[in-house]
Amino acid sequence: MVSFILRRIVVSILILIAASFIMYVLAANSGDPLRDLEGSNSPNKDQLIAARVQALDLDVPPPLRWFLWLGGAAKCLIPFANACDLGLTIQNAEVTTILPTAMLATVQLVTLAFVLALVLGIVVGIATALRQYSGFDLSVTFVSFFLFSLPSFLVAVLLKEFIAIGFNNFLQRDPTIAPVAIVLIAVVAGLVWQVLIGGAFKRRAVVFGVSALATGLVLAYMSLSDWFLHPGLGPVGLLVLIAGTVVATTALVAGLSNRRVLLISGINGAIAYACYFALQGLFDVSTIGTLLILALVAIIVGIAIGFALGAHDKGQGMRAGAITALVTSGLVVLDRFMQSWPAYVDSPRINGRPIATVGAGTPGFGGDVWLSGIDTFTHLLLPTIALLLISFASYTRYSRSGLLEVLNQDYIRTARAKGLPERTVIVRHAFRNMLIPIATLVATDVGALLGGAVITERVFAISGMGALFASSLDRVDLNPIMGYFVVIAIMAILFNFLADLAYAVLDPRVRVRT
């Protein structure tokens, strides 16, 4: 194993060096870095050109200049010396100082989209696999093919036009929904739910009726109570949502017939509901750190209750407790964010049009953790949806085919044959093994995502890694291009390596060849 890892590292470094050479020469030949100066009318034009040639070693031909660059980059390998030298940009900034800023922006942008795409993709993928060839499965298949075929900037521009501008107009003019629209949305929601749950005609009819009615009532309430301007869950809504979470978590983790787990989830839900009343004062003075500590405390409490009451199956109790505690306390925090929404929308810098189409935050927008949290949310909403839609499709397809393949295995038949309930077969036996191939996909995806979404970042004017690359290539600015390249190449190699290792660890059938 050790020799496998060592050999892999040596080969990776050689690959990295060779790839950087190709990238360097290609990028250097893609254009003229002096073009903006040569076209300028400035009186000291020649001087400026000479200065840039001097600073960027442009008088050295690219293949040789690559050695100069490599020499500087190699200093990064010296530990603790802080001698990293990735060169200067055309504007004489150090590449090593602009890279971390760009990476931070990218990480902020892609994290949520990635997590959401993963969770939603796996959930929808499982649902489609369990209802193979149903109307739901076929529609999801069609939608994911459609998403595969959408150019990413097309999605982004449409989102800007319809979601951002449309929603802002809706808020500014008259935030009520017409009765016709409510009926229409309710009917569509009913149709979706009955397709999703499936079953015989009678069951479908009941599901359709109940879900359509519930949707209609909620929408009517939202419309009448000016909910879009003053959103909030309120004590009643929160109670309903927490109860739903408790039941859903229990059903997923242990099955509703397991009273003990239901009790654990219920206690956690009750604690969260009590916190909703008790913690409002603390919330008003909270910082991001407070919220993180609270989330941690919630998980610990959930695990502790699960451990204390778990009886013979403590693991199951702890899982149920932790999930319930995290989700329900999340709902409480969500309600607090909603309470700050009117203040955000009415603040002079926002001026009633909350959903932003460019940038990663309103410049110079202060405010407490709630207001700045909403500000980040409104700015990252659209790029997140744009990124989400595209990777969601591939996760859905992968988890669907993964689960279908696992369900055909003999051990699933064994599990069913010994009389396990279908929920246990799916969640405990099939789901875990389905995740193994997904782990590989996740690893490669994370590596690629950190490279930034070149297109999405440009459309939404977010200065992350992708935007750094695109703008540097526009100016044929070699050093930042190479800095960008080094980061994404290392990420790609590292995460591929991790994927291989994860596969070897998770799947005993795979052996590392040494």
Next chain:
Amino acid sequence: MTQLAIEPSTPETESAGHESVAGQTQARLVFKRFVSNKIAMTSLIVLVLIVGFSISAIGIGPIPGWWKYDYVQLNPQNNGGAATLSLIPEWLGGAGIMLGEHPFGQSRIGVDYFAMTMRGIQNSFLVMVVIGGVGTIIGTVVGAIAGYYRGWVDSVLMRITDIFIVIPALVIGAVVGRTAGGLGAIVLAVLLAFVSWMSIARLVRAEFLTLREREFVEAARVAGASDMRIIFKHILPNAVGVVIVAATLLAAAAILLETALSYLGYGIRPPEVSLGRLISDNQSAFATRPWLYWWPATFIVLLALLVNFIGDGLRDAFDPRQKRFKRRKMREFVGQ
């Protein structure tokens, strides 16, 4: 599908051994499975129709088409360049079914947008086919040689593949496009193909590694066949399913790559037109002249979608293990 020339005596067909499939070649079986896939066949027909329509409309090369304008000539602006295509008949309150002077409207400088869109379809399709074709050929040759010879040849070729795979397609595509975007669609596409063959090489290599151990390869070698003959006449036909499916997916990815490059300004440059360039040029006009946006967008999504469906159908046809069994068809089959 018939040009695949797969020998009838591959082990698969022999071991299949069912009465009703006796005497059918592998190619014939695949062809039948593909034709019976309604979605894939419809997609193929629509794709051919769209491309044929775009070629006949404005012609190709020196041959003129039936449409009266071309994609560079400036025309006087009619009604602000609005689209004149109308599909709502008069008795429904529309303007009647007619094409009008400029069915898709005019661009900001007055060029007929229908002609531009048709030219865009031609170029985008060309880019797609060239990247798919050339990329597949390179990938197949590299993968075949690496998988067949193994040893140091395999190591060297696969490390080269790794070197290219480290650089994301969009990044290296942007660098290549910035250099070659002005040289026309074909040059750009060929250069892009040189940086998008890696996944196919890996797939083909994996396929060759298993196939080369099979008895029919051994038999060919004993019979004195040369390496090249074994690779291209004996092993490759058996790996062709993997290659064709990967090629379609590569083609679908290629059209999106060209679109993304056009958006960054590194794709096909004016006066040439591609669908991606049309959209990215006109995105600021979205609110005022939406037709400049909708027509190319529709055709891009349509092209990519159709190719994806065809690829999916091919995968089902080549790999019946994942085929969607219909209960009724199964019963008919068993009943035969």
